[in-house]
Amino acid sequence: MKPHDTLPYSLPRLSDEESVARARAMRDRLRERRTCRYFSDEPVPREVIEAAIEAAGTAPNGANHQPWHFAVVASPDKKRAIRLAAEGEERRFYGEDGDDPKASEEWLAALSGLGTDADKPFLETAPFLIVVFGQRKGGLEEDGFTQNYYVNESVGIACGMLIATLHEAGLATLTHTPSPMGFLREACGRPEWEKPVMIVVVGHPSADATVPAKALRKKPLSQIASWL
């Protein structure tokens, strides 16, 4: 390593048994998470959203530029505007506008079993929409011109930490990605060097919420890992 300013770093040392137990406990908590498409309008404390965004803001990222912005939408008018714009895009995607679907047949077949269509009521029902932006430029000072690095990777990790924290707080989430989603930049008043990455819909599941059975099938460890 080259000389640089440093601070000491250590972690509480766990026994191997404790380490394994904690990893398994975390795995089991995360296994309870489901992508939920049915939300109640019950409010959730703003403090939960604030803490989850602070957690996301600790994510590893390119050159510590922290190239993300989280626009939290709670206003009914804004949520409605986002819903209407998103549903417009989705109608074109699914071909519900009368034209050929923008999605390929293969893509639509891949979605079968999830039950999705152009209707996105949750964008209005859920108490919070967190619109996540990646900052292509800006650096730590958000000056709008310094180059950022590994923006997609950094924002993806931050979203994972955001979702994990919201799940730990007992809330349901949905990662929603209308395509194209350029309209979100204007809806949230964000600058042109930021690109919308996803909407994280947050709230309590509705009393009659369901999840698609198809999504319960998870690949086993033997399939997703190799040991070299």
Ligand code: IYR
């Ligand atoms: N954005 C669309 C389609 C969609 C695409 C994928 I890949 C999904 O995993 C789920 C949905 C929609 O939200 O309906």
